[in-house]
Amino acid sequence: MSGKRPAADDGQAARTEGAAPAQPRGSVMRDVARLAGVSHQTVSRVLNEHPNVRQETRRRVLEAMQALNYRRNLAARTLVTRRSGTLGVVGLETTLFGPASMLYGIEDAARTAGYFVTVASVRTLERRSVVEAVDRLCQQSVEGIIAIAPKPAVTNALVQVPPGLASVGVGGGADDDAVPTVRIDNAAGARLATQHMLDLGHSTVHHVAGPADWPEARERVEGWRSTLYAAGAPVPPVEPGSWSAQSGYEQGQVLARDPSVTAIFCANDQIALGVLRALHEAGKRVPRDVSVVGFDDMPDSGYFLPPLTTVHQDFAELGRRSLAVLLDQLKQGGERPPDHVLLAPELVVRASTAAARRARRGPAGPAAIR
């Protein structure tokens, strides 16, 4: 019905736009061109900051654009240039603090770089749903894909994105070398946490782990284990859990019953929260009886009871860096060098850790005060 542009109204009939600044359907480049008395191509040149446009002409065009409240149609531009100016993010549908922070870090950095962001979230990290999400993004003609990719299935799915499409995985582990990733050095973080408690005089450190199928969780286990090993400390058994406070609570109850446990490294802050509660309910005092360290440094961790010593991750920076890697690829024409950026975490010492009390074992050894 509305496809009726006044085709007959060619040439000089341009008088029509006399006093109607508001087009019913939004104005297009030709409208601007007509009002400014130039060709549509000149308008395009102004828009794209082509150098060879006379100052005076540019001014007239800009004025016309203003008057008509012109907005360029990105679909048309995308169609012809094959560049959408859009990046896709595959995100896990979760409110885990980390992924959510990264999303905003990415969006922010993308906007600064002049890109739009469309998200395709997946409810589970199975290969199938991830591939589907990637597919949806491809249809959108995204120029690159950032996957908030804590699990190998995701980076694997990334491998088969069409060639020429940039991609990067952020967060998670690095089982695969085919796709560049940006992540935090989880093992180093775990080392920091474990060594901290060892230095405090604890004879060993227990660990409450995250899900076994998350490389992030595995790397933390690894860092913890190797630190204990290097220090000649015994390595207690670990059982995988989930990332939730509930999981921490459940495993915490078990640990709380064991009098030999004096130091616990938790795979994230939420787990730590659950552990803290379990210890409290069992009558153990933190940090007097047991020291606890978390991982992530969510904004609330400083207000736990007691304030949590934890390993700080800079999620926003993670987002920014992943974007930088993506843009590099874009600049290099879709080449996908297997970069692996590794960010160093940082230990934030608060009140949930303290020096081990001396000699704990045997018939109630004399507990030193401090």
Add this chain to the structure above:
Amino acid sequence: MSGKRPAADDGQAARTEGAAPAQPRGSVMRDVARLAGVSHQTVSRVLNEHPNVRQETRRRVLEAMQALNYRRNLAARTLVTRRSGTLGVVGLETTLFGPASMLYGIEDAARTAGYFVTVASVRTLERRSVVEAVDRLCQQSVEGIIAIAPKPAVTNALVQVPPGLASVGVGGGADDDAVPTVRIDNAAGARLATQHMLDLGHSTVHHVAGPADWPEARERVEGWRSTLYAAGAPVPPVEPGSWSAQSGYEQGQVLARDPSVTAIFCANDQIALGVLRALHEAGKRVPRDVSVVGFDDMPDSGYFLPPLTTVHQDFAELGRRSLAVLLDQLKQGGERPPDHVLLAPELVVRASTAAARRARRGPAGPAAIR
């Protein structure tokens, strides 16, 4: 049948469509048409599930699409149909639990409805930046805009989105009638929380508020105040704060010094966490000495010390409902009826509230136990 297609088979045959599944540049409709021996229009019909296509033809086309790994180009489709199949979300760049959850609720619902989502996040909720975000989304030819809009500046900015574009604000308050909103009944939630503690025998309830310029925070204050008023209880003064645990901690320290404080309603769970810590440090026991209620019911609240009684908001549902409202508008051709959906919150009673201890104050009336 195929006799009439020699034109396509000219010198261009270098295209290599023999059996190569992976075209260098991706295949387009014409490639599929050629392989299936039909016209591009027929391919389009199959794609759009037009009824009048012979079974056999459809099969051939589908096969060809499969073989070429064809993906329709949405930019082209958007250009001609003026429908992008994309919804825009204006989100606050924050990791507050609420906004993040809503985003995923929206994305999930949108995907189910066959829409894509592109986000434009803003760092602050000033009018300027919101208008800019809306503008960016318009360029993208989004069909509708959902604003995670806790502040009036946002809904106001929404008023001036181009006509014909659907829009809805989700979360936040409702100062404005011009734009439909979906939100939770904050006042009712506050009432639930306050009444709960009143019923427990507390002579009054103190409140630690959120930011003064967030309608959500104001409505909670209002609900709290009116409940006290209706019960004839004194209304303690309130001071605005932020949504953070730190803010709760600071105000909590003040309240902890006041022996008359036995019940505190916090504007959200994070504030409650800070209050809990302040009370703890001041030697007050929760809920023995002081009862505390939060708002939001974040996943961790059940593991605070003690587990927090709080007002539950269903953020995912909020996201879904807002999408439903948006789709309604779309169906009705861009009409924007000022719908205002109000969701009822729910009180989740855990361990941070208990009956008031009797006679605390000199000549105060005897508080009934229970």
Add this chain to the structure above:
DNA sequence: CGCTAACTTGTGATCGGTAACAACTGGGCT
């Protein structure tokens, strides 16, 4: 047998931009 109706399929125009090329200007230089 001829005519209309329903079903299939193809042709050409079109959406709103950008790219390539052509045309026209006006110096500067030989």
Add this chain to the structure above:
DNA sequence: AGCCCAGTTGTTACCGATCACAAGTTAGCG
């Protein structure tokens, strides 16, 4: 003057889909 080149502008083709319309087929029916 004549030539060339850089600066400026317009013309036309094209990106890849959908839509409107037309054409060819098959079937139904008086």
